[in-house]
Amino acid sequence: MTTETVVRPRPATEDGPPPEQRPGTGLPALGFLAPFLVLYLAFIIGPTIYGLVMSFFDTSLVKPGLSGFAGFGNYTEALQSSDFWSSLWHTVWFTVLTTPPLIVLAFVFALLADRAKRGRWFFRLAFFAPYILPSAVVALIWIFIYTPGLGLIETGLLKIGLTSPNWLGDPNWAMPSLALTTIWWTLGFNFVLYLAGLQEIPRDLYEASAMDGASPWQQIRKITIPMLARTTTLVAVLQVIASLKVFDQMYIMTAGGPNFATRSILQYVYDEGFTNFRVGYAAAVSMLFFLVVLMVSAVWFAIVRRQEKGV
Amino acid sequence: MTDLAQRAETRVKLFNRICFGVLIAFALLWLVPLAWALDTALKPNAETTRTTWAISDPTLDAFSRVLRDTDLLTWFGSSLFISTLTAAGTVLVASLAAYALSRMRFRYRTAVFWVVLAGIMIPGQVLIVPWFREFDALGLLNTWWAVSLPQIPTAIAVFIFKQFFDGLPRELEEVARMDGAGYLRIYRKIIMPLARPAVAAVAIFTFVTSWNDLLWPLLVLSNPDIMTVPVGLATVQGAFGIRYADTMASAILGAIPLVAVFLLFQRHIVEGIAGSGLKG
Numbered sequence: 327m328t329t330e331t332v333v334r335p336r337p338a339t340e341d342g343p344p345p346e347q348r349p350g351t352g353l354p355a356l357g358f359l360a361p362f363l364v365l366y367l368a369f370i371i372g373p374t375i376y377g378l379v380m381s382f383f384d385t386s387l388v389k390p391g392l393s394g395f396a397g398f399g400n401y402t403e404a405l406q407s408s409d410f411w412s413s414l415w416h417t418v419w420f421t422v423l424t425t426p427p428l429i430v431l432a433f434v435f436a437l438l439a440d441r442a443k444r445g446r447w448f449f450r451l452a453f454f455a456p457y458i459l460p461s462a463v464v465a466l467i468w469i470f471i472y473t474p475g476l477g478l479i480e481t482g483l484l485k486i487g488l489t490s491p492n493w494l495g496d497p498n499w500a501m502p503s504l505a506l507t508t509i510w511w512t513l514g515f516n517f518v519l520y521l522a523g524l525q526e527i528p529r530d531l532y533e534a535s536a537m538d539g540a541s542p543w544q545q546i547r548k549i550t551i552p553m554l555a556r557t558t559t560l561v562a563v564l565q566v567i568a569s570l571k572v573f574d575q576m577y578i579m580t581a582g583g584p585n586f587a588t589r590s591i592l593q594y595v596y597d598e599g600f601t602n603f604r605v606g607y608a609a610a611v612s613m614l615f616f617l618v619v620l621m622v623s624a625v626w627f628a629i630v631r632r633q634e635k636g637v
Numbered sequence: 638m639t640d641l642a643q644r645a646e647t648r649v650k651l652f653n654r655i656c657f658g659v660l661i662a663f664a665l666l667w668l669v670p671l672a673w674a675l676d677t678a679l680k681p682n683a684e685t686t687r688t689t690w691a692i693s694d695p696t697l698d699a700f701s702r703v704l705r706d707t708d709l710l711t712w713f714g715s716s717l718f719i720s721t722l723t724a725a726g727t728v729l730v731a732s733l734a735a736y737a738l739s740r741m742r743f744r745y746r747t748a749v750f751w752v753v754l755a756g757i758m759i760p761g762q763v764l765i766v767p768w769f770r771e772f773d774a775l776g777l778l779n780t781w782w783a784v785s786l787p788q789i790p791t792a793i794a795v796f797i798f799k800q801f802f803d804g805l806p807r808e809l810e811e812v813a814r815m816d817g818a819g820y821l822r823i824y825r826k827i828i829m830p831l832a833r834p835a836v837a838a839v840a841i842f843t844f845v846t847s848w849n850d851l852l853w854p855l856l857v858l859s860n861p862d863i864m865t866v867p868v869g870l871a872t873v874q875g876a877f878g879i880r881y882a883d884t885m886a887s888a889i890l891g892a893i894p895l896v897a898v899f900l901l902f903q904r905h906i907v908e909g910i911a912g913s914g915l916k917g
Contacts, residue, residue, distance in 0.1 A: 352743035354820045359749065362734035366790035370756050373767035373787075380767060387769075438660040441653055445661075450907065452664035456671070458895045458906070460849040462870035466888040467674045469874075470881055478673055481688040510670065515910065522911030539645060542652045571762050574851045578871050592762055592852065600856060605766050612763040623758055 377609045385606035387599065393606070400610035410611060412586070413594035414618075416501065420590065421569035423505035428565050429558065431509070432516030437550065439517075440524040450521075454514030461511075461574030468507040469494070469579055494580055497587035504575050504588060511575075512568070516561045523557030524550070556633060563626035567619055591615050678885040685881035699886035708861050709890055712869040716848050717894070719784050719865060724844040726789040728836055735798030736824050740810075756792030765853055772857060783857040784865065788847055794839045801835040802828060838909025841902050848895060866891050 381400055383392040404410045439449045456464065471478045472493035480490040493503040531549050540548070573592040576582055582589035582597075589597075595615070599608030677685050679695045703709060737743075738750055764787070772783040809831075810823050818826070829836065851867045858864050864872065870891050877884040899906065 355737045355741040355743040358733045358737035362730040362790055362795065365730060366756065369787040370759060370790055373764045373771060374759055377764060377767040435660065435663060438656045441656050442660060449660060449664050452667045455899060458845050458899050459892050460867040461851055462867040463888045463892045466870065466874055466884055467670050470884060471670060471673065476686050476688050478688060518907050518910050542649055571760055578874060599766050605770065609766045612766055616763040619760060620758060
């Protein structure tokens with residue numbers, strides 16, 4: 327924005343507000359926008375461009391400046407690196423393990439809570455309270471629950487005659503264990519979104535169908551699920567993006583191990599940039615990750631478009 | 638009423654009762670980890686290796702040990718300052734910008750709106766590398782500013798405020814304008830008081846997100862004197878070894894401020910999420 331922010335005189339009837347502003351300069355608008363825009367340029371837009379530029383250089387954390395131009399070198403290196411692909415795969419695997427249960431369970435719990443006449447506050451407390459806890463708190467509690475020899479899950483399973491793997495220590499079980507923790511931790515968010523969606527379904531739809539002799543199960547299938555299609559799309563895309571951004575649980579609970587079996591893509595960026603000091607390369611990996619997130623958003627956009635046309 | 642309808646009604650009642658039972662069971666299951674943490678924290682350390690809910694001699698010693706031996710209280714102060722600054726800053730700059738976008742006409746308004754909207758697509762996590770260099774160059778590493786500043790310009794907050802302002806009636810503003818009130822006065826005296834629900838939602842959500850953030854604060858805060866609670870806990874988590882009561886006490890102490898925020902503002906938080914679907 328420059329000094330050119332001038333008010334254009336407009337007829338009062340055109341879209342939106344009548345001409346509330348007195349004729350003159352657009353300076354007030356600039357004044358109101360400036361604090362946000364300055365910070366936004368300095369900390370969002372600027373760094374995005376800087377990161378993009380850096381990804382084409384062999385920039386080092388411990389040397390000033392961008393260092394030598396690398397062209398697409400960082401990108402080709404990442405795409406040929408087995409560490410890059412395995413950390414991307416771990417991230418996708420984590421997303422696959424967490425997203426379906428976090429959608430289905432949240433939906434089922436919300437559906438059940440919506441039918442309950444009493445005790446809503448209790449369900450909200452039970453399911454939502456974990457969501458507001460810091461990841462470090464969640465991690466500390468669950469490391470203890472998974473501790474071999476004395477963990478709550480192992481002891482519980484032993485009582486019904488089952489043996490447990492070393493939850494966090496076994497490369498095959500570490501990721502499902504982290505997924506279970508995450509489901510417990512973040513389910514409340516989706517639960518609340520579904521509860522809100524359920525409250526928007528007109529009650530007379532249910533009453534009318536009950537008159538026609540529809541069973542509760544039929545109502546759920548024919549009314550609730552289709553009416554919640556939009557909520558489900560929103561929940562799904564927010565969940566996929568949140569799961570792709572996973573870092574905290576792995577960093578604290580397994581440190582990416584055992585044997586890098588749970589290193590996520592963000593931890594790969596962290597390791598390359600801040601342990602190996604290769605920030606140019608780390609910036610390139612960040613950009614590739616950004617691309618994945620953008621593609622998910624684009625798919626969501628396409629689905630929402632179609633849903634809106636269908637209505 | 639026919640026999641058939643009556644039978645259907647009993648069936649619905651039975652169905653509802655089963656639903657309720659299943660839900661109660663899951664809700665209790667969901668509370669087990671927190672209850673277990675509390676149970677363990679109340680045991681003497683020596684007793685924690687026996688996996689049982691029973692406590693022979695409940696004690697608060699673990700809590701006092703954690704408060705004495707770690708910098709937890711310092712981290713509380715640090716987190717409180719950073720999260721308050723971030724929440725207040727976000728509400729202020731986002732509402733100001735949203736007011737301009739909602740009520741004023743100026744050139745490039747649509748362009749500005751789209752540039753802001755595009756920011757929703759950019760996750761902060763992909764910016765950690767450039768941020769680090771930026772704050773290094775500014776000489777602000779290991780300061781509260783480094784943690785707080787990048788979190789303040791939140792595009793989604795502008796969007797939420799704009800939507801809220803767009804839905805407010807304009808009559809009051811017109812009356813105020815005829816009385817000669819300027820934009821800033823209208824924003825302060827009319828718009829913001831009316832927008833309290835949006836302010837609450839944005840403030841609380843920003844506060845919680847900022848309080849819980851780990852990746853970026855972990856990178857910029859290496860000095861224990863200004864660490865946030867998550868960074869501090871993540872750093873000392875191994876230090877307790879097998880003193881499980883102490884570990885669980887530190888987890889519970891770390892959770893208390895947010896549980897308090899949650900209990901105080903439960904309705905605002907839930908409505909805020911439901912209304913906007915924002916997620917960190």
